[in-house]
Amino acid sequence: MKNFSRNFLSIKAFYLAFSCCILAFSACAGDTTKVAFVSGLQPNDNGLILPAGFKATTFAEGLGRARHIAVTSDGVVFVKLAKLKDGKGIYRLQDTNGDGKADLVTGFGDFTGTGMTVRNGYLYASSDVAVYRYRLDDRNKVVNPDQPENIVTGLLARGEHEAKAITLDYDGNLYVNIGAYSNSCQVVDRTKGSPGMRPCPVLDSAAGIWKFKADKPGQTYADGVHYATGLRNVVGLDWNKTTNTLFVMQHGRDQLHDLFPDIYDTKQSAELPAECMYELHQGSNCGWPYIYYDEFQHKKILAPEFGGDSKKTAGEDAQDPVIAFPGHLAPNGLLFYTGDQFPAKYKNGAFIAFHGSWNRAPEHQKGFFVVFVPFKDGKPSGEWEVFADNFSGSPALTASGRAQHRPCGLAQGPDGSIYVTDDTKGTVWKISYNK
Amino acid sequence: MTKTLGISFSAILLIVACGLLSLTNKSFPPIQKNGPVQNVSGLKVSIERGKKVYAEQCLSCHQVDALGVSGMTPPLVKTKWVLGDKTTLVQIVLKGLTGEIEIDGDTFHNVMAPHSELTDQQIADVLTYVRNSFGNKARAISAAEVKVIRAKTK
Numbered sequence: 001m002k003n004f005s006r007n008f009l010s011i012k013a014f015y016l017a018f019s020c021c022i023l024a025f026s027a028c029a030g031d032t033t034k035v036a037f038v039s040g041l042q043p044n045d046n047g048l049i050l051p052a053g054f055k056a057t058t059f060a061e062g063l064g065r066a067r068h069i070a071v072t073s074d075g076v077v078f079v080k081l082a083k084l085k086d087g088k089g090i091y092r093l094q095d096t097n098g099d100g101k102a103d104l105v106t107g108f109g110d111f112t113g114t115g116m117t118v119r120n121g122y123l124y125a126s127s128d129v130a131v132y133r134y135r136l137d138d139r140n141k142v143v144n145p146d147q148p149e150n151i152v153t154g155l156l157a158r159g160e161h162e163a164k165a166i167t168l169d170y171d172g173n174l175y176v177n178i179g180a181y182s183n184s185c186q187v188v189d190r191t192k193g194s195p196g197m198r199p200c201p202v203l204d205s206a207a208g209i210w211k212f213k214a215d216k217p218g219q220t221y222a223d224g225v226h227y228a229t230g231l232r233n234v235v236g237l238d239w240n241k242t243t244n245t246l247f248v249m250q251h252g253r254d255q256l257h258d259l260f261p262d263i264y265d266t267k268q269s270a271e272l273p274a275e276c277m278y279e280l281h282q283g284s285n286c287g288w289p290y291i292y293y294d295e296f297q298h299k300k301i302l303a304p305e306f307g308g309d310s311k312k313t314a315g316e317d318a319q320d321p322v323i324a325f326p327g328h329l330a331p332n333g334l335l336f337y338t339g340d341q342f343p344a345k346y347k348n349g350a351f352i353a354f355h356g357s358w359n360r361a362p363e364h365q366k367g368f369f370v371v372f373v374p375f376k377d378g379k380p381s382g383e384w385e386v387f388a389d390n391f392s393g394s395p396a397l398t399a400s401g402r403a404q405h406r407p408c409g410l411a412q413g414p415d416g417s418i419y420v421t422d423d424t425k426g427t428v429w430k431i432s433y434n435k
Numbered sequence: 436m437t438k439t440l441g442i443s444f445s446a447i448l449l450i451v452a453c454g455l456l457s458l459t460n461k462s463f464p465p466i467q468k469n470g471p472v473q474n475v476s477g478l479k480v481s482i483e484r485g486k487k488v489y490a491e492q493c494l495s496c497h498q499v500d501a502l503g504v505s506g507m508t509p510p511l512v513k514t515k516w517v518l519g520d521k522t523t524l525v526q527i528v529l530k531g532l533t534g535e536i537e538i539d540g541d542t543f544h545n546v547m548a549p550h551s552e553l554t555d556q557q558i559a560d561v562l563t564y565v566r567n568s569f570g571n572k573a574r575a576i577s578a579a580e581v582k583v584i585r586a587k588t589k
Contacts, residue, residue: 065506082506159534159544183546191531191548258495269495358504361495401498406505424505 048429049389053343056388056429057100059419060093063426068165068333068409070118075414076140077102079421079428080116080125082163089113090125092142093428100430108145114235115166115176116409119214124174126164128157131176131212149217152176156206156221160189161233167246169239174214175246176224179233180207184253184305185289192259196305200289203229207288209237209248209280228284230318235355236334236410242348243378246280247322249331249352253292253303254359260304268310270363273301275329276321277350277373287318295324323380329367330355333410333420336375341416342433349374351387353407353420356398365401368392370410370420388431391422478563478575485564488557492550493565501569507545511565514538518566518573525576525584528558555581 043049048056065082072078077093085091088107095102115126123134123142132148151174155164161179168174183190185200200207208231210224228248236249257269264272273292278284287293291300291314300315302308325331333353337346349372356367370388374381392403405422412418417432489497496508503510511517516538517524531549535542550558555578566573 160546162544188548189533189546192552255495261491266495358498358507359495361498362490400500401504402500402502 043390046429047390047393048431050431051387054388054431054433056431058427059095059100059430060091060102060105060428061426063091063421063428065112065423066091066408066421066426066428067114067163067423068116069411069419069421069428070116070123071411071413071419072118072136072140073414074140077411077413077419077428078116078118078123078125079409080113081426082112082114082423084110084112085426090116090123100432102428108142109148114163117167119168122215124151124166124168124214126166126176128162128164129153129155131155131164131166131174151214151217152212152219152221152224154221156181158206161206161251163235165235165237167237167239168214169244169246170241172214174212175227175237175239176210176212177231177234177237177248178206178208178210179251180231180288182207182289183232183255184259184303186259186305190255190259196289196303198290198306202289207231207233209234209246211282225282227282228278228280228286230284230286230288230290231278232288235330235332235408236352238334238336238350240279240336240378241338242336242375243279245378247334247336247350248278248280249334250276250278250286250288251330252276252327253289254328256304263304263308263310266362270357270360271296271327272310273327274321274324275327275331275354276325277323277331277334277352278319279322279378285318286321287315291315291318293321293324295326323373323384325352325354325371325384326366328357328359330357332408332423333370335410335412335418337412337418339412339416339418345374346372348376350380351410351418352384353410355406355408355423356392356401356403358401361401364399366398368398368403368406370407388420388429478567481560481563481575482567484557485560485562486568488553488561489564492553492561496545496547501565503543504545505541507543508547509536509538509543512569512571518571521562521574521576521580522584522587524562525558525581526588528553528562529585529588551585554578555585 044056046058064085067080067082070078079091081089089111090109092106093102094104111127113127117124125132130153131151134148135143158181160181165177180202182202186194188194208229209227211227212219212224231250233251234248240247252273256264257266274295276293278286294301299313302312302314331352332355335351353370354367357365368391369386371384372387373384391405391407392398406424408423409421417430420429501511529551532547535544558581559576559578563575
């Protein structure tokens with residue numbers, strides 16, 4: 001923190017210069033720039049870079065691996081941790097004096113995990129193998145912090161994509177991601193020369209979304225409805241109230257060059273495939289592992305493990321993405337904004353927290369930001385833009401991937417502010433708009 | 436005066452080193468198929484070759500700085516997995532690694548593919564490179580040692 005204060009002025013100066021360069025570049029590049037920086041994106045007091053009029057406070061810090069986050073109707077914040085802090089896996093954060101910082105912090109729960117959501121007087125939390133819920137009292141205190149109800153147990157976790165991201169609809173259903181225990185369904189995972197398996201056996205028990213009853217304790221894996229398939233791994237997901245449907249962000253496959261150096265060079269491998277948003281319905285199929293989405297060709301491309309050559313299309317039975325983002329940025333949080341605090345363009349649009357890439361090496365890493373996509377009538381109505389940037393600490397730390405913070409979870413507070421978690425150091429920011 | 440002496444001394448060292456190098460080159464082929472890589476020039480050559488193997492086989496997961504990826508790919512810097520027992524290290528390259536491993540309280544679970552298709556020399560080179568780069572310092576591993584370990588690893 002000391003280092004950060006010392007460097008802040010120079011970072012601020014750098015970013016002013018950097019923003020000018022970006023604006024100048026955007027002007028020259030015209031339509032060819034896909035990433036539109038919000039004009040006036042400017043540094044915030046704590047290092048984040050936000051559009052004009054927005055301010056971020058450091059709501060909490062030092063929680064460690066802070067994953068998903070939920071906020072109650074009276075502004076009590078709950079954060080799920082992927083590593084216990086002082087023996088606790090969930091933290092309750094309350095800002096009792098309204099200064100934008102949590103001053104009442106309590107931990108409970110002895111399990112690690114990712115999922116966290118709140119609904120109808122209950123806090124839902126997931127480990128990598130189960131979903132639990134805690135009853136909240138009328139002041140949103142956890143009634144029995146040592147004895148949550150087991151909503152679902154025995155979920156599959158085989159050491160790859162095991163985080164169980166969760167969300168709820170408004171009809172009493174719980175949606176759980178069961179990630180593929182595989183990169184691209186090869187016989188031997190991530191191994192050059194190992195063929196793809198068709199049919200892919202992973203699809204029977206993973207690589208999809210399973211639906212359970214939100215209020216029925218004691219469910220097992222077998223009680224779940226296989227809601228959607230062909231999704232390699234989903235961490236960011238949210239129920240869209242406008243469309244009354246589930247939207248998910250898929251983590252696309254890795255290692256096209258490592259596994260198929262004759263087809264993909266390192267640059268292509270860094271940019272492909274796209275990270276995709278899908279709108280799901282019962283029975284949706286998004287195509288993994290047989291296809292991936294190429295955002296440059298705007299096509300579903302046959303995966304090389306299944307005979308693809310980077311050009312052959314396939315997956316006629318698979319859905320098209322709602323929107324596609326650059327490869328490997330790792331979307332870990334999705335939030336449809338329903339508040340009234342932010343300017344009108346944000347209403348019903350999507351915020352996405354990109355955890356940041358690793359599989360772009362030797363190319364520079366990218367991501368470590370929160371983006372915004374405007375929506376109208378349940379569909380994207382414009383290009384995506386970076387909303388909050390510089391979680392990494394500097395462009396150099398972004399490029400090396402040695403980010404100081406990595407955005408993960410998103411939630412909206414009752415006043416229309418949004419919260420962002422970081423699972424590197426466990427910072428929680430509250431972002432508000434003040435004209 | 437000291438500077439001149441230093442330069443002269445360096446020059447002499449360089450001449451001696453070059454002499455030794457040419458002698459070495461005459462006595463042995465520069466790439467020893469199975470012999471130990473313990474002399475300085477052999478080490479340097481092995482590290483250079485290893486760097487290429489690293490870039491092709493390891494970098495995309497373990498990264499440019501070998502510090503790995505949080506929660507996924509373990510770092511290769513100053514850890515007993517890299518600096519410790521050669522047999523375990525060579526076997527990880529040959530057989531790959533699945534399941535969670537722990538380093539200093541952090542866990543990593545990305546799948547590492549087996550790399551048994553690499554030659555004994557390539558494995559020796561890349562491990563010698565990793566054990567002598569990124570702030571690491573450990574003895575070189577020879578192709579002969581890899582060969583013995585490979586024979587025992589089935």
